[in-house]
Amino acid sequence: DIQLTQSPSSLSASVGDRVTITCRASQGISNDLGWFQQKPGKAPKRLIYAASSLQRGVPSRFSGSGSGTEFTLTISSLQPEDFATYYCLQHNSNPPTFGQGTKVEI
């Protein structure tokens, strides 16, 4: 199975900060990766698909980049509603696998 290593596991940031989260795959996955945001008690919400495409309705402060084994999620200017946990998910191999998650805290 493909392993995804996500870093950092948590970070403290302030409103307005630029935040970057990294996801590294154990083997090449092309661009078969999405980024999800999860708030407590809720289902995850997809922000980015195909590594760099913004899901409809998601604010443009979210962006994704990368291909192969290295991927990043960037929040250009953190907003109060962005404090949540973020996960990468690969679907290049079946079954899919998640990164360990990054909790973004104040």
Add this chain to the structure above:
Amino acid sequence: DVQLVQSGAEVRKPGESLKISCQVSGYSFTTYWIGWVRQMPGKGLEWMGSIFPRNSDIRYNPSFQGQVIISTDNSINTAYLQWNSLKASDTAMYFCARPASSFWGQGTQVTVSS
């Protein structure tokens, strides 16, 4: 609109069996993989396995192979996750989801306690 609607919260005792469901609408159920995701209390997301309803091809995460059964009833566009003998460690929120999509169920809380 695509919807994945899961069955309600369940409370069971260790050793009991359970089957939870995920009913799909808004797309052709048999032509896309559908899977189950576990989230234990305070922990991350784990993809348990996926099934292709058209031919019942199932791919389990090795960590869950033999622990759960994934199935579908194509006549009612529904996917299932089943346990034959629950353990306290099965206490978690379970989500159904279509891989490589934004479509997720709302989650089913399963609590196993004596």
